[in-house]
Amino acid sequence: xxxxxxxxxxxxxxxxxxxxxxxxxxxxxxxxxxxxxxxxxxxxxxxxxxxxxxxxxxxxxxxxxxxxxxxxxxxxxxxxxxxxxxxxxxxxxxxxxxxxxxxxxxxxxxxxxxxxxxxxxxxxxxxxxxxxxxxxxxxxxxxxxxxxxxxxxxxxxxxxxxxxxxxxxxxxxxxxxxxxxxxxxxxxxxxxxxxxxxxxxxxxxxxxxxxxxxxxxxxxxxxxxxxxxxxxxxxxxxxxxxxxxxxxxxxxxxxxxxxxxxxxxxxxxxxxxxxxxxxxxxxxxxxxxxxxxxxxxxxxxxxxxxxxxxxxxxxxxxxxxxxxxxxxxxxxxxxxxxxxxxxxxxxxxxxxxxxxxxxxxxxxxxxxxxxxxxxxxxxxxxxxxxxxxxxxxxxxxxxxxxxxxxxxxxxxxxxxxxxxxxxxxxxxxxxxxxxxxxxxxxxxxxxxxxxxxxxxxxxxxxxxxxxxxxxxxxxxxxxxxxxxxxxxxxxxxxxxxxxxxxxxxxxxxxxxxxxxxxxxxxxxxxxxxxxxxxxxxxxxxxxxxxxxxxxxxxxxxxxxxxxxxxxxxxxxxxxxxxxxxxxxxxxxxxxxxxxxxxxxxxxxxxxxxxxxxxxxxxxxxxxxxxxxxxxxxxxxxxxxxxxxxxxxxxxxxxxxxxxxxxxxxxxxxxxxxxxxxx
DNA sequence: CTGTCCTATCTTTTT
DNA sequence: GATAGGACAG
Numbered sequence: 001x002x003x004x005x006x007x008x009x010x011x012x013x014x015x016x017x018x019x020x021x022x023x024x025x026x027x028x029x030x031x032x033x034x035x036x037x038x039x040x041x042x043x044x045x046x047x048x049x050x051x052x053x054x055x056x057x058x059x060x061x062x063x064x065x066x067x068x069x070x071x072x073x074x075x076x077x078x079x080x081x082x083x084x085x086x087x088x089x090x091x092x093x094x095x096x097x098x099x100x101x102x103x104x105x106x107x108x109x110x111x112x113x114x115x116x117x118x119x120x121x122x123x124x125x126x127x128x129x130x131x132x133x134x135x136x137x138x139x140x141x142x143x144x145x146x147x148x149x150x151x152x153x154x155x156x157x158x159x160x161x162x163x164x165x166x167x168x169x170x171x172x173x174x175x176x177x178x179x180x181x182x183x184x185x186x187x188x189x190x191x192x193x194x195x196x197x198x199x200x201x202x203x204x205x206x207x208x209x210x211x212x213x214x215x216x217x218x219x220x221x222x223x224x225x226x227x228x229x230x231x232x233x234x235x236x237x238x239x240x241x242x243x244x245x246x247x248x249x250x251x252x253x254x255x256x257x258x259x260x261x262x263x264x265x266x267x268x269x270x271x272x273x274x275x276x277x278x279x280x281x282x283x284x285x286x287x288x289x290x291x292x293x294x295x296x297x298x299x300x301x302x303x304x305x306x307x308x309x310x311x312x313x314x315x316x317x318x319x320x321x322x323x324x325x326x327x328x329x330x331x332x333x334x335x336x337x338x339x340x341x342x343x344x345x346x347x348x349x350x351x352x353x354x355x356x357x358x359x360x361x362x363x364x365x366x367x368x369x370x371x372x373x374x375x376x377x378x379x380x381x382x383x384x385x386x387x388x389x390x391x392x393x394x395x396x397x398x399x400x401x402x403x404x405x406x407x408x409x410x411x412x413x414x415x416x417x418x419x420x421x422x423x424x425x426x427x428x429x430x431x432x433x434x435x436x437x438x439x440x441x442x443x444x445x446x447x448x449x450x451x452x453x454x455x456x457x458x459x460x461x462x463x464x465x466x467x468x469x470x471x472x473x474x475x476x477x478x479x480x481x482x483x484x485x486x487x488x489x490x491x492x493x494x495x496x497x498x499x500x501x502x503x504x505x506x507x508x509x510x511x512x513x514x515x516x517x518x519x520x521x522x523x524x525x526x527x528x529x530x531x532x533x534x535x536x537x538x539x540x541x542x543x544x545x546x547x548x549x550x551x552x553x554x555x556x557x558x559x560x561x562x563x564x565x566x567x568x569x570x571x572x573x574x575x576x577x578x579x580x581x582x583x584x585x586x587x588x589x590x591x592x593x594x595x596x597x598x599x600x601x602x603x604x605x606x607x608x609x610x611x612x613x614x615x616x617x618x619x620x621x622x623x624x625x626x627x628x629x630x631x632x633x634x635x636x637x638x639x640x641x642x643x644x645x646x647x648x649x650x651x652x653x654x655x656x657x658x659x660x661x662x663x664x665x666x667x668x669x670x671x672x673x674x675x676x677x678x
Numbered sequence: 679c680t681g682t683c684c685t686a687t688c689t690t691t692t693t
Numbered sequence: 694g695a696t697a698g699g700a701c702a703g
Contacts, residue, residue: 089693187693417679559691620694
């Protein structure tokens with residue numbers, strides 16, 4: 001027996017040893033999924049499969065990193081070096097740069113994140129003279145994203161007889177055009193262009209020849225394009241192993257398609273299916289609760305998690321008057337347990353449905369002086385100064401990046417107003433040249449106001465001067481020079497009067513230099529483009545993997561908790577309207593919310609505490625709320641009718657009530673204003 | 679063109 | 694309750 005199959009249970013062993021042909025591993029929470037994946041790859045290498053022919057795809061950088069390091073720990077030194085392990089998105093970026101010609105894009109394309117996307121979408125709406133009040137840019141973005149994920153282009157919609165549809169089609173088209181002008185791809189494009197690249201026969205052949213063994217982690221989160229990529233590359237040999245759990249599919253809103261895992265057997269008729277149902281993570285009490293909840297979902301692979309661990313405490317549920325009391329209870333409870341049971345802080349995590357919930361908890365944690373680690377939320381990269389500096393850098397890397405240029409063209413103020421910018425944009429569109437070209441050749445265009453254009457030109461030229469500093473060792477100097485050249489301190493001085501705040505903002509700017517230095521040390525290939533790419537594709541990974549992580553309580557959303565485990569878990573805000581979320585109740589999509597609850601419950605190893613409140617502030621107003629139906633389910637009960645009815649009522653009433661009230665308020669205010677003036 | 683005040687919207691989750 | 698974008702005055 002291979003040393004990589006020793007110590008595995010029979011199902012796990014089967015998953016490791018079935019190396020040829022399609023394989024579906026249905027891995028329930030805590031059933032040793034990662035172990036199976038890593039051992040399977042180690043086993044392949046041991047059998048003599050060259051590392052370079054293995055391709056492993058994950059959804060998060062964290063998962064990719066963990067997979068890599070755990071395999072490296074299993075196989076002889078250096079044996080894992082040539083493995084290809086990464087997120088779908090990062091692997092696509094690499095492939096698209098390498099085969100940019102075949103993909104029909106420029107090799108130095110930039111990647112735009114959610115914030116850039118929003119800017120581009122707003123621009124598209126403005127160009128079409130559609131007021132944001134009639135078409136919400138965020139909603140447009142998510143709809144366009146879903147369309148892209150379904151591989152649907154804008155033309156189909158434009159041709160529609162439905163006015164709303166064709167409007168959306170035009171917005172979609174403008175939005176895409178805005179991205180293309182800037183020479184950037186959004187996250188969906190990365191997958192989409194990859195799908196198209198693989199339609200090129202010779203390129204596809206290269207991929208098929210190289211990658212003989214495919215592995216997809218978290219297969220339940222696969223969306224259309226990702227599925228298509230896997231299908232294409234796996235080709236005839238079909239040595240494709242997918243691992244996932246339909247009960248943990250929580251990215252439906254992002255186009256993930258559970259049917260992909262439910263139908264794997266149909267897509268690959270001779271697939272082997274292995275079920276991992278022995279849970280090595282949690283106490284029987286926790287598993288019982290988890291099973292009791294998920295049982296209520298109709299569309300799923302039937303399975304039942306069995307706990308291998310010894311008995312523990314019962315699941316605790318605790319009702320509190322409001323969110324402040326909830327936070328206080330949890331934090332004090334943590335303190336108690338740390339004192340009485342000597343449990344380290346790093347064993348604790350507090351899980352939330354939404355990203356704002358942690359706020360109240362942060363206050364309490366600070367109050368008690370407990371160090372914590374907030375995953376996601378307002379990240380370092382969301383800070384204005386960081387986004388500004390990154391925009392400058394993007395322009396250095398790619399002068400045609402219109403989105404970035406528009407962001408900082410007048411930051412700090414250099415006398416370039418919206419009207420001048422509009423005029424220049426019109427010229428750029430008429431001449432179909434990049435905005436930067438219009439600025440450089442402003443003397444050729446009489447309609448462009450000279451003073452602002454020359455100011456913009458000076459700005460661009462100052463950035464041109466930095467273009468020689470893009471390679472690895474110069475990166476830090478590039479950032480330092482840049483901050484000087486654009487006089488970013490003027491922006492900080494202008495915006496913030498408080499000296500303490502200024503110091504903090506400046507610290508964030510220096511932090512970018514640290515990041516650049518850190519990146520430059522990664523190797524000879526490091527340059528500005530690779531740096532920017534790294535930043536965009538790993539925004540939400542906690543960057544403090546060092547000692548900092550140590551003794552801290554972890555706060556995060558249920559979505560980012562997937563794949564993790566903690567000895568002590570607090571699941572906060574178990575209420576109707578929050579978990580399940582009001583939006584999902586409205587859309588009738590309770591099952592994904594239930595899976596979310598299931599993910600939360602199954603994170604806990606030894607103790608799970610579920611908290612809920614009687615009243616919660618919403619939009620600044622306080623509302624009475626009911627306990628979550630999942631709480632009842634967890635204890636094997638049926639949720640009382642009034643709980644469900646209450647949730648339904650809240651949903652039905654809101655859309656009707658609001659507009660009427662708002663209007664009344666608005667006119668009242670206007671009247672008051674007029675009165676005041678007269 | 680810049681600064682200030684007011685308003686509307688946000689709050690589901692993320693590569 | 695914050696924050697970003699719009700309206701308006703200087």
